[in-house]
Amino acid sequence: MYTQALNNNSDAADRTIEDAAHTTAFQARIDAEARIEPNDWMPAAYRKTLVRQISQHAHSEIVGMLPEGNWITRAPSLRRKVALLAKVQDECGHGLYLYAAAETLGASREELVDAMLAGKAKYSSIFNYPTLTWADIGVIGWLVDGAAIMNQIPLCRCSYGPYARAMIRVCKEESFHQRQGYEIMLTLCRGSAAQKAMAQDALNRWWWPVLMMFGPPDQASQHGDASTKWKIKRFSNDELRQKFVDATVPQAQYLGLSIPDPGMTQDEEGHWRHGAIDWSEFKQVLAGNGPCNRDRLAARRKAHDDGAWVREAAAAYAEKRKFRQAAQAAE
Amino acid sequence: MTAPSISVSETPLVLYTLRRADDALILGHRLSEWCGHAPMLEEDMALSNMALDLLGQARTFYTYAAAVEGNGNDEDKLAYLRDVRQYRNLLLAELPNGDFAHTMVRQFFYSAFADLYWRAMMTSSDATLAAIAAKSEKESAYHLRHSSEWIVRLGDGTEESHVRAQRAIDDLWAFTGEMFAVDDSERGLIEAGIAADPAALRPAWLGTITAVASEATLVLPGNDWMQQGGRSGRHSEHLGHLLSELQSMQRTFPGATW
Numbered sequence: 001m002y003t004q005a006l007n008n009n010s011d012a013a014d015r016t017i018e019d020a021a022h023t024t025a026f027q028a029r030i031d032a033e034a035r036i037e038p039n040d041w042m043p044a045a046y047r048k049t050l051v052r053q054i055s056q057h058a059h060s061e062i063v064g065m066l067p068e069g070n071w072i073t074r075a076p077s078l079r080r081k082v083a084l085l086a087k088v089q090d091e092c093g094h095g096l097y098l099y100a101a102a103e104t105l106g107a108s109r110e111e112l113v114d115a116m117l118a119g120k121a122k123y124s125s126i127f128n129y130p131t132l133t134w135a136d137i138g139v140i141g142w143l144v145d146g147a148a149i150m151n152q153i154p155l156c157r158c159s160y161g162p163y164a165r166a167m168i169r170v171c172k173e174e175s176f177h178q179r180q181g182y183e184i185m186l187t188l189c190r191g192s193a194a195q196k197a198m199a200q201d202a203l204n205r206w207w208w209p210v211l212m213m214f215g216p217p218d219q220a221s222q223h224g225d226a227s228t229k230w231k232i233k234r235f236s237n238d239e240l241r242q243k244f245v246d247a248t249v250p251q252a253q254y255l256g257l258s259i260p261d262p263g264m265t266q267d268e269e270g271h272w273r274h275g276a277i278d279w280s281e282f283k284q285v286l287a288g289n290g291p292c293n294r295d296r297l298a299a300r301r302k303a304h305d306d307g308a309w310v311r312e313a314a315a316a317y318a319e320k321r322k323f324r325q326a327a328q329a330a331e
Numbered sequence: 332m333t334a335p336s337i338s339v340s341e342t343p344l345v346l347y348t349l350r351r352a353d354d355a356l357i358l359g360h361r362l363s364e365w366c367g368h369a370p371m372l373e374e375d376m377a378l379s380n381m382a383l384d385l386l387g388q389a390r391t392f393y394t395y396a397a398a399v400e401g402n403g404n405d406e407d408k409l410a411y412l413r414d415v416r417q418y419r420n421l422l423l424a425e426l427p428n429g430d431f432a433h434t435m436v437r438q439f440f441y442s443a444f445a446d447l448y449w450r451a452m453m454t455s456s457d458a459t460l461a462a463i464a465a466k467s468e469k470e471s472a473y474h475l476r477h478s479s480e481w482i483v484r485l486g487d488g489t490e491e492s493h494v495r496a497q498r499a500i501d502d503l504w505a506f507t508g509e510m511f512a513v514d515d516s517e518r519g520l521i522e523a524g525i526a527a528d529p530a531a532l533r534p535a536w537l538g539t540i541t542a543v544a545s546e547a548t549l550v551l552p553g554n555d556w557m558q559q560g561g562r563s564g565r566h567s568e569h570l571g572h573l574l575s576e577l578q579s580m581q582r583t584f585p586g587a588t589w
Contacts, residue, residue, distance in 0.1 A: 069367035
C-alpha cells in the first residue's frame with residue numbers, strides 16, 4: 001500500500017569510496033532529471049537505499065492485505081465483498097510488482113521475504129492496528145490509501161526508472177481505492193445513527209496512526225539528505241503530512257465527522273495545523289509493540305510455512321519436466 | 332435485534348437459479364478465505380481471481396432469481412437473509428478449504444463439471460440463463476486449466492504433495508455425485524429446454540478427471556457411494572458457520588444500507 005520514511009540506516013557510514021568520475025556523472029544525470037536504469041552504474045549506497053525502500057514498500061503491500069482481508073468474509077453486501085476482495089488482490093499485485101522492481105537491483109524476492117518474516121525488515125506501521133468494524137475498511141481506503149497516494153505521487157518522478165514506473169500504475173489503483181473508501185464513509189455517514197457512530201469511532205482510532213505514516217518530523221528524520229539529493233525523495237515528511245491534513249479536513253467536514261484533534265486550528269494561510277503527535281506510540285509500534293505486530297507476522301509466517309510443501313512440489317515438478325523434455329529431445 | 336430470514340417462493344425456475352447462485356457464492360466465499368494466506372503471492376492472486384469470477388456469477392444468478400420470483404427480494408436479501416436450510420448449494424462447495432490440495436481438488440472437480448455444464452447451458456431456451464452461461468463458461472475454462480495444472484504439479488511433485496493430493500481426491504470423491512443428480516423440479520426444466528441435463532455430462536467429466544489424474548499419477552477411488560443433500564437444504568455442519576460469518580452484518584443491522 002505504501003512505503004514509510006522509516007529509514008534509519010546510516011548509509012553514509014557504509015559508503016565505500018566510489019569512482020569519483022562515475023559519481024559525478026551519476027549525480028549530473030540525476031540533476032538533469034534523467035532516469036537511472038537497472039544496468040546503469042550507480043553508487044552502492046543508492047542501490048542499498050532503493051532496495052530497502054522498495055522492499056519495505058512491497059512488504060507493506062503484502063502485510064497490508066491482512067487487516068482488510070479480515071473483512072472479506074464479512075463484507076455487508078455482495079457488491080462490497082467483491083470490491084474489497086478485488087482491492088486486496090490489487091495490493092497483492094502491487095507487492096509482486098514492487099518485489100520485481102527490487103529484483104532489478106539484484107535483491108531476490110526470497111531473500112527480501114525471508115528478512116521480513118524474520119522480523120529484520122520493516123513494513124508500514126499502520127498495518128499493526130486492528131480492523132474492528134466495517135467502518136475501518138472505509139477509513140483505510142479513505143485515509144491510509146489517501147496518505148499512501150500523497151507519498152507515492154512524488155515517487156512517480158523518482159530517479160530510479162523501474163520504481164517510478166511501478167508507482168505510476170500503483171497510484172492509479174490507489175486513487176481508485178481511496179474513492180471507494182470515501183464512498184463507504186459517505187454511505188455510513190448518510191445511514192443510521194449506529195452507522196455514523198461506527199464511522200466516527202473508526203476515524204477516532206485511525207487518525208493519529210495515519211498521520212504517523214508520513215514518518216518522524218523533519219528535525220528528527222535521519223535520512224532525508226541523501227534520498228533528496230538522489231531525487232528518490234522530493235518532499236519532506238512534514239511537507240507531505242501537511243498536504244495530507246489540508247486535503248483531508250474538508251473531506252471530513254463534508255462527511256460531518258470530527259477530526260479527533262481538539263488542538264487543530266486553521267492558520268491565516270488556510271493550512272490546517274494539527275496538534276502534537278504522540279511519537280512515543282510510533283516508536284512502540286516500530287519496536288514491535290503495536291496491537292497487531294505479532295498477529296501480522298504470525299499470519300505471514302503461517303502462510304509461508306503452510307505453503308512450503310506446495311512451493312517445493314511446484315519446483316520438483318518443474319525439474320522433472322525439464323529433465324523429461326531434455327530426455328525426449330535427446331532421443 | 333437481528334434481521335429474520337426471508338421466505339422465498341421456490342418455483343422450479345427460482346429454485347434452479349438459486350442453486351447455481353448458491354454454488355457460486357459459497358465456493359467463491361471459500362476461495363476468498365485464502366486471500367492473504369496462500370502458499371505464494373501468485374496463488375493469492377489466482378485464488379482471488381477465481382473467487383471474484385464466482386461471486387460475479389452468484390450476483391447475476393441472485394438478481395435473476397429475485398426478478399423471476401418477483402417478491403421484492405434482491406441479491407443481498409437472497410444471499411444474506413436465508414438460513415442454512417434454505418441454502419441450495421452443492422455440499423462440495425461448502426467443504427472447508429483444508430490444505431491447498433483439498434482446495435485445488437475441490438476446484439478441479441467442480442470446474443471440470445462447470446465447464447461442461449455452462450457450455451451445455453449456452454443453448455438454454457431461457458435467454459438470461461444462456462447469457463450467464465456464456466460468461467461463466469469462459470471463466471470456468473480458466474478455473475479448470477488452473478486447477479488441472481496444480482493437480483498435475485501436486486500429484487507428480489514431491490512425495491508429500493502426492494500423498495496430500497491423493498488424500499484430497501479420496502476425501503472429496505463422495506461429494507462429486509451430487510453435481511449430476513436431477514430431482515423432479517429440475518426434470519421439468521430439462522424437458523422444457525431451459526436446463527441442461529447434468530447426468531448426460533458425467534462421461535465427459537469422468538474423461539477429463541481420469542486424464543488429469545493419470546498424468547498426475549493419482550488414482551480415482553473405486554468407491555461410488557455419493558453424499559447428497561445440499562440441493563434440498565440438508566447440508567454439512569460446515570455451512571452454518573460459513574453463513575454466520577457471511578451474514579453477520581446484515582443480520583446485526585436489519586435494513587441498513589452499506
